Amino acid sequence: MENLNDEIQKAFEVIKDGGIILYPTDTVWGIGCDATNAEAVAKIYKLKQRAETQSMIVLMNGERMMYNVFNDIPEVAWQILDFAENPTTLVLDNPRNVANNIIATDKTLAVRIIKEPFCFKLLERMKKPLVSTSANISGQATPKSFKEINPEIIKGVDYVVNLQRDKIAGKPSTIIKLTSDSQVKIIRK
Template sequence: MSTENVNEEVHNAYEVIKNGGIILYPTDTVWGIGCDATNEEAIKKIYALKQREETKSMIVLMNGDRMLYNVFNEVPEVAWQILDVTDKPTTLILDNPRNVAKNIVAPDNTLGMRLVKEPFCYKLMERMKKPLVSTSANISGMPTPNSFKEIDHHILDGVDYIVNLHHDKVAAKPSTIIKLGNDLQVKVIRP
């Protein structure tokens, strides 16, 4: 995969996202459906496409500390410790997010986030200057697809843009999910 292809796909996806669209894209784990995490209407489109209740929050991807601190005023020290020692993609659920759409925040005022280095996602967020919604590319309650060819036609037909990268790649496992409260409570949701 050339840098030129990644840059072209970043440009195409960005044009769709900045106009309120939703994309189907490869993440560092599984294929995801995404949009601008500050756009409430675009997030509603994802909930509708996945046939998912809006009370079941989704996660956001971020590309670094600056974006993390723009969304979370307080990041517990244990979050940095976990991110430093983990060798696999890890989603952290943190308290009191801000500067994101209200309909992506869980009813308990938390939000799951994952820092990613995967080139496409990283460069797209660099261009957006905002977090990217990430939710598995399946109808709610159905299995998460392990490859592009397993994605349901309803999802393929329902997004505004399909990123043309890694269509032959088998997905990695979904990320580990750990909930970290500002009260220092730590709970593993998915190992």
């Protein structure tokens, strides 16, 4: 049985040194790094062969981290999160305190508050948001299990978390865009 705390420590050390990790999330396997480190974010774009204009999701572990990144969070955001039955990603306006290359061209950032134990505890250690993008080359299908992950991705990261390797992924999160004036738009169900 893998040791959760050992894996959190190993992943934390890699991230702290500007590395990128392959890890299980509450939905699918993800590639991640410190969302405040532009060089680490650039490594992920390069590995995924993805244009930097395509933004990625950032994981957070609660209100404090959310308010560190967003000055203004519409009340409806908290209502959506309170009532969401499945993992839900919110796209919010005007993030700060994150790498510029993680912010979308329309000045938004996609965020998900996570409760899954590995990610939650890693975020507690990091005290910073964690990039989370599906573990695939851009344009390829999102892998449903660890064994479906392209070997290029596995070789391209600095650390592969040794947890939940046999788990079949859930579906990707619902994505809802909220504007400062509280307009709501569902991007992915």
